[in-house]
Amino acid sequence: MTRIPYRRPEDMTERARELTLERGNLNVYRVLANAEKVYPGWMLAGRAALTSPVLSRRLRELVVLRTACLMACPYELGQHNDIARTAGLSESEIKAVVSDSDWQTAGFNSVELAVLQLTTELLITRGVAPPLVDHVHTELGSEATVEVLMIIGRYAGLALMLNALEVDLDETARLPNLPTT
Amino acid sequence: MTRIPLVNLEQQPESIRQWTARRGNLDVFRLLANAPKVFGGWTDMVDELFASPTFDARMREVIILRVAHLQASRYELGQHMPLARSAGLTDQQIDAILGAGGDAEDLGGDFEKAGFDRAERVALDVVTELCGTHRLSDESFALAHGVFGDEALTELLMIVSCYYGLALVLNAADLEVDVAARFRP
Numbered sequence: 001m002t003r004i005p006y007r008r009p010e011d012m013t014e015r016a017r018e019l020t021l022e023r024g025n026l027n028v029y030r031v032l033a034n035a036e037k038v039y040p041g042w043m044l045a046g047r048a049a050l051t052s053p054v055l056s057r058r059l060r061e062l063v064v065l066r067t068a069c070l071m072a073c074p075y076e077l078g079q080h081n082d083i084a085r086t087a088g089l090s091e092s093e094i095k096a097v098v099s100d101s102d103w104q105t106a107g108f109n110s111v112e113l114a115v116l117q118l119t120t121e122l123l124i125t126r127g128v129a130p131p132l133v134d135h136v137h138t139e140l141g142s143e144a145t146v147e148v149l150m151i152i153g154r155y156a157g158l159a160l161m162l163n164a165l166e167v168d169l170d171e172t173a174r175l176p177n178l179p180t181t
Numbered sequence: 182m183t184r185i186p187l188v189n190l191e192q193q194p195e196s197i198r199q200w201t202a203r204r205g206n207l208d209v210f211r212l213l214a215n216a217p218k219v220f221g222g223w224t225d226m227v228d229e230l231f232a233s234p235t236f237d238a239r240m241r242e243v244i245i246l247r248v249a250h251l252q253a254s255r256y257e258l259g260q261h262m263p264l265a266r267s268a269g270l271t272d273q274q275i276d277a278i279l280g281a282g283g284d285a286e287d288l289g290g291d292f293e294k295a296g297f298d299r300a301e302r303v304a305l306d307v308v309t310e311l312c313g314t315h316r317l318s319d320e321s322f323a324l325a326h327g328v329f330g331d332e333a334l335t336e337l338l339m340i341v342s343c344y345y346g347l348a349l350v351l352n353a354a355d356l357e358v359d360v361a362a363r364f365r366p
Contacts, residue, residue, distance in 0.1 A: 004331045035335035041229030048222025133184045146216040153346025161338040163316040
C-alpha cells in the first residue's frame, strides 16, 4: 500500500495538472505531486528525458529495466516491463535484462551489451572502469553517453523515491509513448 | 582525467549560457551540456529544488552531503563542503556526516554528539538507510513521516534522488572537482 496519499489532479496547480495529464494519471505522479514546490521541475526533466530523440527507445528501455532491476524497484519494473515491449524488446530479452547474468548471453548487440555492463557496474560499485566508459563513449559519442548516464541517474534516484514510499504499481495504466522532439 | 570531453560554455545556446552564468561555470554543467536536449529540463529541476522554502540551506546541505558521501562522489563533496560550511555546519558536524556508513546505532550517537537537531538526525538516518538498502523500513518511514509530513518528506526524497543520480553520472565520468568555480545556490 502506497505510504502517503495521492494528490488528485483536480487538487494540483494548473501547471502540475497539465504536466501530469500529459503523461497519464499514474500513481508515481500522483504521489510525487505531494512535493508541489519541486514537482513541476522534476516533471520537466522527465519530459526532456522521454522526448529526446538521441537514444533509441529500445536502448533507453534496456537501461531503465537494468537500473530498475539493480535498484530492486517493483514499480519501475512493472511499468517498464510493458513499456519495453512497445519499444521492440521481446519477452525473452526483457526477462534476460532483469536477471542476474542472463543478459550477458541473450544476444544483445555489442553496443547494448557495453551499455548494460556500464549500467550494472555503475549501480553495483558506484563507479565504472575507464576502458568500459571509453568503449561506450567511442560507440555512442558524447551526447548519447551523457544521456545514458542521465537516464541511469534519473531512474536510480526515482527508484529510491518509489521504494521509500512503497508506491503501488498501477493496475493497468502505463506511461504512453511520447513523441520525440 | 575526465573521460568525456567538456563543452565550451561560450559556444552553447543562450539559455545554457545564461543559466551557467547564474549558477556558476562548473565543470559538471560543461559535462551535462553535452546532452543539450535534456540539460534544460534538468536545470529546471535544480532551480526548483534550490528555490523551494521547504528546507533551509542548512538542512538541504545536510541531506546533500550525506548522499554525496554515501555515493562516494568526490565532486559533489568538493562542491558542497564549502556550501555546508556557509550554511552553518561546523567542522565536527561535517566530519560526522562524512563518517562511516556502518552501524546505524553508533551513527545516531555521533550525529547527536555533533549537535544535529532531531529533524536533521531523522533526515540523516533516512538518507543512510535509503542509500544503503534502497528502501525504508516501516519504523523508519513512520518516524520520518511523523517529523516531515507528506510534502516535506517527498521533497526530501526529491533532493536525495537528484544527488544520488547525479553522483552516478559524475563518478562514471570521473570528473575532477573544479579548481575555483563554485555553485551558487
